[in-house]
Amino acid sequence: MGRADVILDLDMADPQIEFWFDFSSSYAYFASLEIEGLAQKHGREVVWRPFMLGTAFEVTGARGLSRTPLKKDYAARDWARLARLRGVAFRLPPHHPSIALPATRAFYFLDAPEPARAVRFAKAVFAAYYRGVLDTANPEEVARVGEEVGADANELLRAMADPHVKALAKARSEEAVSRGVFGSPWVFVDGEPFWGWDRLTMVDEWLSRGGW
């Protein structure tokens, strides 16, 4: 087998880009608007992986931006600046940051049989939350967003309370922490970790060069 074959095999081994995020992370929202275009540019697919950032915070001892003095004010300014730059809607709901556990559980319930629908659901959750009209901690509101992507609201409500679905969502958060994920958004490309919306440019360069 020649050198080109080896490289091809490596490229084919895991062409997916893993996109880890917490629905309550504003930088994840901005990244969610860019990650698919970035992946398509390089012929990659995106695997969407919501998780509970709070699980990681328990390990690092960190707090969310919106709960930290000084950082909170800067972050609000930075998000507004970023939204203007990208020309996208951005209004934090009054209850921000919500604990997005119901939305995360609903995602994995939808993801198991049909990942593409779960991705549409994730986008709808982001869109509603960052228009300020969704509480991701409220199962009834989350179920109504599910209806936008063709899910049955009552089925979703039952799923969010299902021990198996709860365990799956919990396992994903624990998987994130076990792999060193401590922030949101977080991208893995061929095993290489990138933290933050502001690393997407570097992810692009990494994919172009095949690392360095």
Add this chain to the structure above:
Amino acid sequence: MGRADVILDLDMADPQIEFWFDFSSSYAYFASLEIEGLAQKHGREVVWRPFMLGTAFEVTGARGLSRTPLKKDYAARDWARLARLRGVAFRLPPHHPSIALPATRAFYFLDAPEPARAVRFAKAVFAAYYRGVLDTANPEEVARVGEEVGADANELLRAMADPHVKALAKARSEEAVSRGVFGSPWVFVDGEPFWGWDRLTMVDEWLSRGGW
């Protein structure tokens, strides 16, 4: 006075870019290698402002990257990746993170009569620290770096112990916190705050557009 005159006056009002940093911040090191080229591109000058990040951490309750589980490992990987990308030397000293108070005091002693020499000193401190051969917490070692930019080592040693110099360095750290600075590196452009090496691209765009 026409519109063009008004814009010109605004541009001339405060053309300086403020570059705030802690010598022990690796991202500040990378930013220090880029900030002047960025400023020159837009006809601006850089004011270098070392400060003690620990003073800000007392307000936010944050900890340094190198003292935080998970973040510490990621940061080490990210710095090495960044150094390879930029093709620059990068080796953390064994005592990292040092408390760079002596180096910060020496900077302000040099800065008062001759800012340009203080900038050369800051660059020499960064270069030695991130080659792993300087302890910025050690006044004798800091004084020897001062000799590289033509300062008298004994005079620098006395200055680092001088109450007036100490007070000036402390006042700069308090100024930083009072203006909302909680991280390193930090850039102010026409009053607009930008946190992090990874915001330099946005600073460039801000300067090109005159904000948005």
